[in-house]
Amino acid sequence: MNQASLHKKLASKELKDLEKADPQALFEQRLHTNLPLITDLFNTLYPDPEHESHLKKLPGLLKSLFRKRPEELKIRDLNLLKEENWYQSHKLTGMQLYVDLFNGNLKGIREKIPYFKELGVSLLHLMPVTTRPKGENDGGYAVNSYTAVDPRFGNRKSLLDLTAELRENGMFLMLDFVVNHTSDEYPWAKKALKGEQKYQDYYYTFPDRTVPDAFEASLPEVFPATSPGNFTYRPEISKWVMTVFNSYQWDLNYTNPKVFSEMLANLVNMVNSGVDIVRFDALAFLWKEIGTISQNLPEAHKLIALFRMCLQVVAPGVIFLAEAIVSPHDIVKYFGEGKLQGNECDIAYNASLMSLLWNSIATKKTLLLQKSLKNVPQKPDSCTWINYLRCHDDIGLGLDDGYIAQLGLDPWMHRKFLIDYYCQGLKWSPAVGYKFMENHATGDSRITGSCASLLGLEKATRNGDAAAVETSLAKIMMLHGIILSIGGIPFIYAGDELGTLNDYSYLEDAHKRNDSRWVNRPRHNWDVVSQLNDREKPSSRIFEGLKKMIAQRKKTPVLADHNNLEIHDPENPHLFVFERTGKGRKGILVIANFDEHPRILDIRLLDDLGYLKDGRVKDLLKGEEWKLTSGLVELGPYELLWLIKP
Incomplete structure (x- = not known):
């Protein structure tokens, strides 16, 4: 049974009158009902007798973490537990944004709460706000701390003030938990670089190339163009460190139970700032094993469930989003299978829907979209999707080759057509996009560009083609209308509500110019917002159209996700x-x-x-x-x- 549903059932009497509820007693109840599953998961991951001491310490750690959780958030947990599956509501619409690019800092986000409410947005995903290296930092995903706010965004109080005001306005917050790796400036990495063996064991470090080469035989490269290979040599300690994403991001070694315990504490400390949804970043990579691609391994699923069950004991109102851009048959596994069904992540990105929608725009046909969606495995009733057109990242063409072939198409040629269509390889295409991580040997590539530019608004505006502008606006509204109605939480990427075009200013920044994803990470244009009263402008028409659809969604209960x-x-x-x-x-x-x-x-x-x-x-x-x-x-x-x- 889904543990969250079990907790609600067991606590049903107390949840009827929250003023009389005893958070401490309900914590003890959750601890005892989850402990058998926690123990089983821990023993499966860490079967060696030497690890038994870590398991014995775990209940005490959970009690300590619960004591540190603010009382206001303990009550919020009970309110959300009482609502049950609040994240499936038709009243939720999300927006993803970079704090500095949107409005400077966390105080600036607070100031724009009326803007979110006017549009109808009730859930914010703020891109990483914690401290990070000054140079390249993967957009903040190379973390120096899990709780310290980067001074450019404010401080811890700024974050707490924001989350409190969001709660007052009936809004929710999602933040990233970079669970797979830290930066090489994280305290553990710094100690490892000073030669402390304890902290070298928190990562994958090796004295020569023997083990790294064994891993490399089957490990794919995430960023082959900018970060080839999966290991980086650090002369300070004369060792090779596993760095799957970038040389400055060190992969955590979860075969060490100390890493799990300390990362659990980091997770709880982070959500204690008032986080409602944890975006579990790069969770498919959590467990490494020689002879595999070290992605989507069974141990990774068990580790995610272990995090989930422990957090559910401490903060039962907080839920997990799976950041795993994999096939539909793999992504549903992150909701949990078998006895873990519904006990891993509560939400997952519907990346397949995204790529299928872009495929249908390019081909003007929906056969692949229909065939693929009809064959998506059923998700658990307690889980939901995030549906989106664009995010801060690229568009991967995660389409099923078998389905493409069944339509009489060559999968390789079809992908080449899509890349050419969106990345200016076809003169007649209205799209203005760019290639990301192009593999010249295979011709494969991912696609980047703003929603409006990919849908023709940039080219139409540049050419002064009024008819093409109208066509682009129709595409924009149609696609957003689909994600607002298809089942799950619709997410808008900041700027898309205004039809923001590609931003080429990143080419002037030495730390960004080699990453074409920044073309889709524009600074929010508040001058355009100030002119929304001019109803004839494309930006105003998009904003008003989305506002109307979101308002209609909120009045339509059947759009809540109940499978x-x-x-x-x-x-x-x-x-x-x-x-x-x-x-x-x-x-x-x-x-x-x-x-x-x-x-x-x-x-x-x-x-x-x-x-x-x-x-x-x-x-x-x-x-x-x-x-x-x-x-x-x-x-x-x-x-x-x-x-x-x-």
Whole structure:
């Protein structure tokens, strides 16, 4: 059984009246109900008798960490536990942003809470705000501390003030926990570089190339262009250190139980600042084993579950997001399988949906989208997705080669077409994107660029092509309307709500110019925001359109995620049709046209599903009901409908 559901059931009497609830007694209850699973997971990962002492210390560590949790957050935990699966609500819409690029610092984020509320955003994902190396730092993912706020963003009080105000406004916060590695400036790494064996054992360090070469035989390279290989030689200690991501990011050695205990303490100290969702960064890489690619290993799943079960004891309101950009069949494993089902991560990125949507824009067809989504394994009822079009990272083409081949296409040639389409390899393409981590030997590449530029707004604006601008705006609204309705938490990347174009200023920064992902990491344009009253501007039309759709989403309970998604066959390769089902006559049918030409849908599908009455249909987005005059529904280019049952 999902442990969170078990805790709610056991605490149901106390949760009815929170004023009478005893947080300490409920902690003891959670500790004892989770301890058998915690013990089993620990013993599986650390079976050697020498590790038994660490297991014996774990209950005491959990008690100590609970004592340090602020009382206000203990009560918030109980409120969220009472709501149960609050993260599946139709009232949630998220935004991801860089603090400094959005509005300077944490105080600046506080000042913009009214802006978030106007748009309808109720969940913020702030990119890393902790201290990091001054030079290259992987956008803050090379951490010098898990709790100390980088002075450029403020200080610990700035963060606490922000989280308190977010709670007052009914909003939620997500922060990253960089669980796989630290920077080489982290205190443990510094001590390791001074020769302290204890801390060298916190990482993977080797005196010669024997073991590194054994690893390299099967390890892929994450950043082959900028950081080839998976080990870095450090002359200070005459040792090779495992650095899978970048030379300045040292992989933590979780085969050492001391690392787990100390990282658990780091995790709790971080969430004690008022974090509601922990983005578990690079979790697929947590366990390393020679002869494997050291990704998605069974031990990694057990380690994630061990973190989850321990955090659930201390802070049951806090949940995990899996940052694993892998195939649909692999990503659902991060929700937990077997006795761990629902006991690993509560949320995962729907990266497959993202890449499939971009594929459909380029091809103007939805066959691969339909086929792929119909074959996604069912996730646990207690879990949900984050649905997004863009994030701070690149777009990987994680498409299923088998499904591509079934459509009569060559997978390699199809990917080459997509790369050319989005990365200016085809003169007729409206997209303005760039290649990221191109492999010249294989021709493979990832794609980067802002949502609006990839959807044609940059090129249309540059050419003064009014018709192309309209087409781009229609694409932008259609794709956002899909992620707002398909099931999960919709996330907007900051700037996309304004149609922000590619930012080329990164080319002037020596620490950024070699990473094309920065083209999609613009400074928020508050001058554009100040002109939102000019309703004719593309930025204003996008903002108002998203605001309207988010508001409609919040008024539509059937859009809450209860595994109530059904994909329908529109018998038209350019249309995408799905339904969010509800009890009785509740339900929404979403229809999207991915073509630049009008396309038709047979009304028999609407009739069979109950969305047609007396020849009439009603669209929530337009707020209109109209009578169909033929046996076909015509959708304009890139038109989107949210139909409800009359």
